[in-house]
Amino acid sequence: MRTPVMAGNWKMFKTARQAAETIRSLVEAVKGVQGVEVVICPPFTALSAAVDAAKGSLVAIGAQDCYWEKEGAFTGEVAVPMIADLGCGHCIVGHSERRQFFGETDATVDKKVEAVLAHGLTCIACVGETLQEREASQTFAVLERQVRNGLTRHLSSPRLIIAYEPVWAIGTGKTATPAQAQEAHAFIRQVAAQASSAAAAQAVRILYGGSVKPDNVAQLMAQPDVDGGLVGGASLDAVSFAKIVRFRG
Ligand code: PGA
Numbered sequence: 001m002r003t004p005v006m007a008g009n010w011k012m013f014k015t016a017r018q019a020a021e022t023i024r025s026l027v028e029a030v031k032g033v034q035g036v037e038v039v040i041c042p043p044f045t046a047l048s049a050a051v052d053a054a055k056g057s058l059v060a061i062g063a064q065d066c067y068w069e070k071e072g073a074f075t076g077e078v079a080v081p082m083i084a085d086l087g088c089g090h091c092i093v094g095h096s097e098r099r100q101f102f103g104e105t106d107a108t109v110d111k112k113v114e115a116v117l118a119h120g121l122t123c124i125a126c127v128g129e130t131l132q133e134r135e136a137s138q139t140f141a142v143l144e145r146q147v148r149n150g151l152t153r154h155l156s157s158p159r160l161i162i163a164y165e166p167v168w169a170i171g172t173g174k175t176a177t178p179a180q181a182q183e184a185h186a187f188i189r190q191v192a193a194q195a196s197s198a199a200a201a202q203a204v205r206i207l208y209g210g211s212v213k214p215d216n217v218a219q220l221m222a223q224p225d226v227d228g229g230l231v232g233g234a235s236l237d238a239v240s241f242a243k244i245v246r247f248r249g
Contacts, residue, residue, distance in 0.1 A: 001202075002203065002204075002205050002227045003035060003036070003037055003205070003227075004035070004036050004037070004205075004221065004227055004228045004247075005036070005037040005038075005039065005161060005205055005207055005227065005228035005229075006036055006037070006038055006039070006228055006229050006231065006241075006244055006245045006247075007038075007039040007040075007041065007062070007090070007092075007124055007161075007163075007207065007228065007229070007230050007231065007235075008039065008040045008041060008231050008232075008235025008236075008241055009041050009064060009092060009095070009209075009230055009231065009232050009235065010040065010041060010042045010043065010046075010064075010232075010235060010236060011043075011064070011097070011232060012043055013043070013236055014042055014043065014046055014236070015045070015046065016045060016046040016048070016049035016050075017049070018046075019042045019043075019046035019049055019050045019053070020046075020049040020050065020052065020053040021053075022236070022237075022238050023040060023050050023053035023054050023059060023061075023238075024053050025238035025239075026038075026040070026059060026238040026241060026242060027053070027054060027057040027059055028238075029238050029239060029241075029242030029245075030057075030058060030059065030242050030245050030246070031057075033058065033245055033246060036228075036245055036247075037058075037060065037228075038058055038059050038060065038245050039059070039060045039061070039062050039089075039090050039124075040054070040059055040060075040061055040062070040235065040241075041061070041062040041063060041064045041090065041091075041092055041124075042061070042064075043064065044063060044064075044078055047061060047063060047083070047086045047088055048086050048087075051086055051087040051088065060088075060089045060090055061086075061087065061088050061089070061090070062088050062089065062090025062091055062092065062121075062122075062124070063078070063083045063088055063090070063091045063092070064091075064092045064095065065078075065091070065092065065093065065095070065098055065112075066078055066079065066080045066083055066091050066093070066112055066115060066116060067079055067080075067112070067115075068080075068108075068111040068112050068114065068115040069115075070115075070119075079115075080115045080116055080118075080119040080121065081119055083121070084119050084120065084121055088121065089121055089122055090121060090122045090123070090124060091112075091116045091121050091122075091123055091124070092123075092124045092125075092126065092163075092230075093109055093112040093113050093116060093123055093124070093125045093126070094108075094109035094112070094113075094125050094126045094127070094146075094150060095126045095165070096126060096128055096130075096165055096167045096170060097170075100167070106145065106146055106149035106150040107149065107150075109125060109146075109149075109150035109151075110149065110150050110151070110153065110154075113125050113150065113151065113153075113154045113160065114153065114154065117154055117157050117159055117160065120159075121159065122159040122160075122161060123154070123157075123159060123160050123161065124161045124162075124163050124207070124230065125150065125151055125154070125160060125161070125162055125163065126162075126163045126164075126165050126209070126230070127142075127143055127146040127147060127150070127151075127162065127163070127164060127165070127188065128142075128143075128146075128163075128164055128165040128166045128167050128170075128209075128210075129142040129143065129166055129167065129168075130142075130167040130168065131167065131168035134166065134168060139166075139184065140187055143164070143184060143187060143188055143191065144187075144191050147162070147188055147191045147192060147195065148191065148195055151192075151195075152195045152196065155192050155195060155196035155197075155200045155201070155204060156196050156197065156200040158203065160204060161204070161205045161206075161207060161228075162188060162192075162204060162205070162206045162207070163206070163207040163208075163209050163230040164181070164184050164185055164188060164206055164207070164208055164209065165208075165209035165210050165230060166180075166184070166210050167210075168210075169209075169210025169211050170209065170210045170211070170232065171211070171232060171233060172210075172211060173211050174210075174211060175210060175211040175212065175213070175216050175220075176208070176210055178219045178220050178222065178223050178226075179223075181208045181220055181223055181226055182223035182224065182225055182226065185206045185208065185223065185225035185226055186224075186225045188206055188225075189201045189202075189204070189206065189225055192204055205227040205228060206225060206226065206227050207226075207227060207228040207229055207230045208220050208226050208228075208229055208230070209229060209230030209231065209232070211233070212229040212230075212231045212234060212244060213234050213240070213244075214234065214240055214243035214244055217229060217243075217244045217247040218247050218248075218249070221247050221248075229244060231244055
């Protein structure tokens with residue numbers, strides 16, 4: 001009942017030309033796929049070329065971050081209406097790299113998610129614990145804090161997607177086991193039910209992120225609360241990401 005989503009986060013990789021080439025290949029490679037939403041999030045500078053290359057296909061294009069004000073004196077920032085104007089339908093918010101390196105907090109996540117949803121885009125909001133937090137048995141406390149403080153007001157929106165990304169699994173080749181992913185996803189859904197409603201918690205898609213690859217995606221997707229993937233490294237190559245999109249085989 002929850003349509004799976006496979007989203008590629010390209011981080012700070014690819015020029016506009018490279019992005020367009022990869023997306024053209026991806027469009028060919030996922031032709032005929034049904035029952036999966038496919039999203040690619042290139043850097044801001046490649047969004048326009050990416051939208052052009054994906055036109056008429058099932059591949060949607062999204063941004064990796066945004067600012068919450070709709071315009072103003074905020075040097076270097078990009079507003080949600082500007083992202084929407086390019087033809088993007090999605091925006092990632094609160095990625096752990098933004099939290100770790102660029103001062104993103106639960107409070108700024110809340111404001112950004114609000115802005116993304118208010119302008120009619122789908123928001124992929126990220127949560128996840130660090131290795132230190134997991135080793136200190138704080139995983140559930142961290143996830144609960146991030147969901148409650150950053151997402152509570154938005155949980156009933158059908159355009160909110162949550163991504164669970166354990167920081168220790170991102171870019172490390174160390175994927176969470178399917179059981180670890182399921183445990184965290186079920187917990188997030190339980191917190192969402194308490195913070196919002198049972199119906200909202202049942203409806204919200206929760207993606208797993210952190211070293212998702214063609215050879216581990218099927219096991220992750222077999223978990224009842226895993227509704228898709230947020231894929232970094234393996235999304236940069238059209239062939240490998242297409243295999244992930246075709247996780248059903
Ligand atoms: P990874 O990145 O797939 O390269 O681990 C995931 C992410 O950061 O979204």
